[in-house]
Amino acid sequence: MEPQEAVLSVRSLKVVFSGFQALKGVDLEVGDREIVTIIGPNGAGKSTLLDAIVGKSPVASGHVYYQGQEITNKSPYAISRLGIGRKFQNPNVYNELTVFENLLLSLKGTHSVLASIRAKLTSGKREKIELVLDRVGLLDKAFTKVASLSHGQKQWVEIGMVLAQDPSIVLLDEPTAGMTPDETHLTGEIIKSISQTHSVVVIEHDMEFVKQIAQRIVVLHQGEKLTEGSVRDVQSNPKVIEVYLGRERIDAAA
Known part of the structure; x- marks a missing residue:
């Protein structure tokens, strides 16, 4: 090849x-x-x-x-x-934020935590995040704080964060x-x-x-x-x- x-x-x-x-x-x-x-x-x-x-x-x-x-x-x-999206072995997530907020921070074009959370959420961004959450099996955990998730679920959050970057x-x-x-x-x-x-x-x-x-x-x-x-x-x-x-x-x- x-x-x-x-x-x-x-x-x-x-x-x-x-x-x-x-x-x-x-x-x-x-x-x-x-x-x-x-x-x-x-x-x-x-x-x-x-x-x-x-x-x-x-x-x-x-x-x-x-x-x-x-x-x-x-x-x-x-x-x-x-x-090219990379996920490391140990989950690198924001435990104090919700699953949804973690993916919001990872969207392509996002620059900072505060700016992302304070910015008006467009329907396009919401739909994209929901599609990714569904793909990694966490749609029902969207508004759950990451700190309360199992280790495996945190791994899925980070996979979702990688996918949100459009690799x-x-x-x-x-x-x-x-x-x-x-x-x-x-x-x-x-x-x-x-x-x-x-x-x-x-x-x-x-x-x-x-x-x-x-x-x-x-x-x-x-x-x-x-x-x-x-x-x-x-x-x-x-x-x-x-x-x-x-x-x-x-x-x-x-």
């Missing part, structure tokens, strides 16, 4: 921290409305890859293209404005961390719904969840791409079993 054909294209990406190579020439392609799941042991470089894509970690060499345009080492703000691709870093089994399953259904209109990249450790959502899996190990393919291909790959899946099975049995 050529850079101009992919929504997101990463070529030979290297990231170095104080002489340590966190990424050693990683390639990644994400197509239109595709779910790509990134797995690998701790320290494999998964979060660093997302950080480099969104401008949070400096790229030593290599290239990042978004819709054919090179965005390597642009600022996080500029990359977000272009249409065309959404990057999610371990979106099910700390969730109950029911919340994890519902998150999978939310992500599959999002993929009907957006490209999605997910970092995840839970292989059952990966099997629920993944169209294609990329495996990272020690800063390099070990392999990629379907769930079946990855699960049967001897190298993946050795460095990742075998360890996961041992941990699960412990």
